[in-house]
Amino acid sequence: MADAPEAKKLVVVIIDRAELVDELLTGFLDIGVPGATVLESRGMGSIIRQEMPMFAGLASLFPEHTGSRVILSVLPESVIEKVYGVLDELVGQYEDMQSVLCATLPVEDFHIKRKPSE
Amino acid sequence: MRLLICWLLLILLCFVVDLVSDRVAAQAALPYMGVAMNVGLLMLGAWLTGLLVKRIKLPKVSGYLVFGILVGPFALSLIDRDQRDELRFAGDLAVSLIALTAGGEMKWHWLKDQIGKLFTIAGVMIVIVWLVVGGAVFAGSTLIPFLAEQPTAVRAVAAVLIGVVAAANSPAIVMAVINETQADGPVARTTLAVTICKDMAMVVVFAATLTFCKAFTDEDATLSGGFLLAVAVQLVGSLAVGAVMGAAMALYVRKVGAHLVIFIIGSCMLIALVGEQAFSIAGKPIHFEPLLMGLAAGLIMENLWSEVTDPLFHEIESLSLPVFCLFFGAAGAGLELGVFGEWRVLLVLLVIVLLRTGSVWASCRIAGPMVKLDPAWRGRVWLGFIPQAGVALALVMLVKNAFDSAPWADQTAALLLGVIAINMLLGPLGFRWALAKSGEAKGEE
Amino acid sequence: MTILAAASEASSGLRILIGLALLVTLALVGSSRLLWSWRRSALGATLTTGGWIAVGIGMIVGPHALKLVDAAHVDVLRPLILFCLGWVGLMVGLQLRGDIPRLLPKHTIRGAVIDALASIAALGGAAFAVLWFVFGESSVAPCVVLAVVLGAAGVGWSAETRSLASHQPALARPAAVLRAVSGLASVGAIVAFGLMTMAIRHGDGGALALAGDALGLGLAVSVVAALVCGLLGYWLMNLAGRGHGEFLVVLLGLVAFAAGAAATMAVSALFVGMVVGIVIVNLPGQTLTRFQRVIVDAEQPIGMALMLTAGVVADPTMGWRAWVMVGALLVARLLVKTLLGPKLVTAVEPSARRTSVMVGPLRQAPLAVALATAYAIGGHEAATHPLLPGGQLVMIVIALGLVSDLTPMLSRVAQPERWHSESQQARAATAEGGEA
Structure with missing residues (x-):
């Protein structure tokens, strides 16, 4: 009987420093993460602040003040610890980083649907 | 480049x-502009x-x-x-911040084990430096230009005051060098802890010395039993107020947790302001010590609410650099270098520096084995007690003010400032060498 | 003895202690997440973003109420206030990227310029007339100075749109346009104020004069100093690298230096800070993004600190003439903003017509109070002191701002169907989207 396939996890990383995404993805590649989806997002705080500026009325219109990134990737469970290691290294390098949020969720089923070859 | x-x-x-600004001098001449x-x-x-x-x-x-x-x-x-x-105010801010940092470095269980040793080393050092430097100044006082013509009582008082100020250390420089080298080990910890303990002891020692000296030179001044009570209230009160402040700070971090840099600056200014308020106990003026208040606040936060206040200490550590730059820059600008212009005073100054250095080394050699410090590094720890800065400078100002700016007091203060200047400039070099030699310095920031 | 009486009786040193502790705590708590929920209500948004709560607290602890902090203590706090003004200037300047004309909708910049010129002319003219005829001032120079300050304070409008129901999807674009025009107009206010501070000169015998050569020299030196500071900031930020401590040294040192240099040269810290910000934002580099973020993120506590100071400095015991000034400025503001404001906004975003967002231009910008405070504590006030002391000028601006900020509230009461119908439209639009 064949070995049971390794359990997979959905890793969700939310980083509020858009300019560090490149470094993060490079770290992921280094540990063998084959792919990820990067979404632009905005934090609740920035949306709340947007409508109530005192002096910075224009700032809410510019992406660097509103941009977080959400990175999604389905990975084998064995890689998860390495992902945490990459995040730890990133946070350690940048003393001013407030936080990088990371959550892992169990994936029941994962398929890549492709068009069958002729 | x-x-x-x-x-x-x-x-x-x-x-x-x-x-x-010279062209608009009249317009811009507002206070603190x-x-x-x-x-x-x-x-x-x-x-x-x-x-x-x-x-x-x-x-x-x-x-x-x-x-x-x-x-x-x-x-x-x-x-x-x-x-x-x-x-x-830069000095006030720095002292408060340093005290918070120092308090945050101290774990209660370590302190409990070490407190006896720390105060023993501090006590031995204060006594030996005071006796050696003070004794030498008194013995040679007839050769010192501004003391030669003074009566014996004044020469004795000047010698005592020079001796006690010589015994003071600088937690600011110790903290700055430790931060710069990211040192962590017994030499760094012991030096910082002993320096703090010394400064706590100096509060009592200096207050007692000044009161005694004033009584000695002023017929109207009297020593009274209220003095001990006042000093006790000052010490205990400072620690108590600091503990309350620490609790309030922890509460802020827990409930609000925002704008920590601004909060820390505000807290340090508050500590400094509290320290400036004068109260009266048994007719004696007292004020709470910012160093002790900050220490107590840091200690309480670190040992009771460590996880909650971790972000606060992280920001305090970051804020240390700008505060040190400001504090030491201001200290450098505050040095009275005119004293180096007169060769006889310069000679006296150099002799005092050498005597002080020698007596610090000797006191560590004596106290080290007494408290069973590790022989591997106890031979180098004395270098951490050479630097002088804010605390010593503050004591000099107190000396100057206490004697209504009598000429001999002004010149004694000038001499002390020269001594402090040399220790301030050369002291960090020695301490950094000691940390590096002990393997505790981690190198670049 | 009641607590209030005891507080008033406390020693001078203790008072400033209590006052400062209160100010700092309130500034920080008020700008934290604790009150976000309430701040999202219409009233909460108006009061907090306008800085009115902070102003009120400042007035309560100030010399005309509890006396916990008095105007003399403002001297001691002057460096901190200058620092805050420099920070605000920097914040405004950091928004002025070179690609703004490309990013913003057509006619936005034109609208801001027109508003700035019209406001300075109208409110400045009204102020001049009141000073000349009601105050009886016979010298032109102080009237011009005060007219420019009050005119500059009238430029633009509050960028806060939450209380105008802008969270409704249909109003998102009009609200964004409102914020954009307001943000740009504030540049005009700072420039006008800055130029005025440079033109002031004390003639023989202390007489005030406005001198072109002083303006020229002041402008040249200010701009050069700001350019150098901006370049220094850029290089130093790169030197600082990733270290947080180093970053704080450069940030705090640069703001303090720029603001302090401006004050030493008797020019506006807001203006110099703004030019520094413009230089920095238009230089390339990822490290500067962090700089901008920190500056903008600290908007709330810095703004609170300025508003608290304004409250302390404000003099509510000003005489009837000052209230006449308030009335005249209010009329001028209502005229200009009612006639021009909606036109300027709808020229950019036609969908804004006949929406609740259109009352936005009537409301005074928080920058007005910052300008008035800068005037009162910055050394320029001595130039016009006998005519209109700084405390009264601040109070005039505060009174004007409070009245103008009440306008949307009145609109809600007077025309509830407009606000109600917009809510219904928004809900209908959401429901339709859900069904699809």
Whole structure:
């Protein structure tokens, strides 16, 4: 009987420093993460602040003040610890980083649907 | 190269601004108007100078001091004497921040085990330095220009005061060098802890000495039993107030947790302001010590609410650099270098520095085995007790003010400032060497 | 003895202690997440973003109420206030990227310029007339100075749109346009104020004069100093690298230095800070993004600190003439903003017509109070002191701002169907989207 396939996890990383995404993805590649989806997002705080500026009325219109990134990737469970290691290294390098949020969720089923070859 | 260009640009800009401000002097002559610019100048300039001197293997804190001397009244005069006095708050801010940091470094269980040793070393050092330096000054007082013609009582008092100020240390410089080298080990911890304990003891010792000296020289002054009560209230009260502040700070971090940099600056200013308020106990004026309040606050936060206050201490650590740049830059600008102009006073000064250095070394050699310090490093720990800065400077001002600016008091203060200047400039070099030699310095920041 | 009486009786040192502790705590708590929920209500948004709660607290602890902090203590706090003004200037300047014309909708910049010129002319003219005829001032120079300050304070409008129901999807674009025009107009206010501070000169015998050569020299030196500071900031930020401590040294040192240099040269810290910000934002580099973020993120506590100071400095015991000034400025503001404001906004975003967002231009910008405070504590006030002391000028601006900020509230009461119908439209639009 064949070995049971390794359990997979959905890793969700939310980083509020858009300019560090490149470094993060490079770290992921280094540990063998084959792919990820990067979404632009905005934090609740920035949306709340947007409508109530005192002096910075224009700032809410510019992406660097509103941009977080959400990175999604389905990975084998064995890689998860390495992902945490990459995040730890990133946070350690940048003393001013407030936080990088990371959550892992169990994936029941994962398929890549492709068009069958002729 | 860019570093040097930035440094030169900053100095040049100051000259241009000064030139323009002379044309509008009447309009801009409001109190504290120049403080903001001087704060910026000291922060940026001291930091740049620190980076420059680091390239020639000197401690950054020496660079901060050198920059202060350069822009101060004895060199470029970008900060004149009046403006220098307006920067006094920088010292208050630094003392509070250093005390918070030091308190945060101390784990209760370590302190409990070490407290006896720390106070023993501190006590031995205070006694030996005081006796050696004070005794030598008294013995040679007839040769010191400004004391030679004074009566014996005044010469004795001057000797006692010089001795007690010589016994003071600088937690500021110790903390700055430890931060710069990211040192962590027994030499760093012991030096910092002993320095703090010494300063706590100096509160009592100096207060008692000053009161005694005043009584000795002033027929109207009397010693009374209320003095001990006042000192006790000062010590205990400072710790209690500090503990309450620590609890309040922890509450803020837990409930609000935002804008920690601004909060820390505000808290440090509050500690300094509380320290300036004068109260009266049994007819004796007392005030709470910012150093003790900050220490207690840091200690309470670290040992009771460590996880909650971790972000606060992280920010305090980051804020240390700008505060040190400002504090040591201001200290450098505040040094009275005129004392180096008279060769006889300079000679006395150098003798005092050498005697002090020797007696610090000797006291560590005596106290080390008494408290069973590890022989592997106890031979180097004395270097951490050479630097003098804020605390010693504050004591000198107290001496000057206590004797209504009598000529001999002014000149004694000037002599002490010269001693402190040398210890301030050379002390960090020795301490950094000690940390490096002990393997505790981790190198670059 | 009641607590209030005891507080008033406390020693001078203790008072400033209590006052400062209160100010700092309130500034920080008020700008934290604790009150976000309430701040999202219409009233909460108006009061907090306008800084009115902070102003009120400042007035309560100030010399005309509890006396916990008095105007003399403002001297000691002057460096801190200058620092805050420099920070605000920097914040405004950091928004002025070179690609703004490309990013913003057509006619936005034109609208801001027109508003700035019209406001300075109208409110400045009204102020001049009141000073000349009601105050009886016979010298032109002080009237011009005060007219420019009050005119500059009238430029633009509050960028806060939450209380105008802008969270409704249909109003998102009009609200964004409102914020954009307001943000740009504030540049005009700072420039006008800055130029005025440079033109002031004390003639023989202390007489005030406005001198072109002083303006020229002041402008040249200010701009050059700001350019150098901006360049220094850029290089120093790169030198600082990733270290947080180094970053704080450069940030705090640069703001303090720029603001302090401006004050030393008797020019506006807001203006110099703004030019520094413009230089920095238009230089390339990822490290500067962090700088901008920190500056903008600290908007709330810095703004609170300024508003608290304004409250302390404000003099509510000003005489009837000052209230006449308030009335005249209010009329001028209502005229200009009612006639021009909606036109300027709808020229950019036609969908804004006949929406609740259109009352936005009537409301005074918080920058007005910052300008008035800068005037009162910055040394320029001595130039016009006998005519209109700084405390009264601040109070005039505060009174004007409070009245103008009440306008949307009145609109809600007077025309509830407009606000109600917009809510219904928004809900209908959401429901339709859900069904699809």
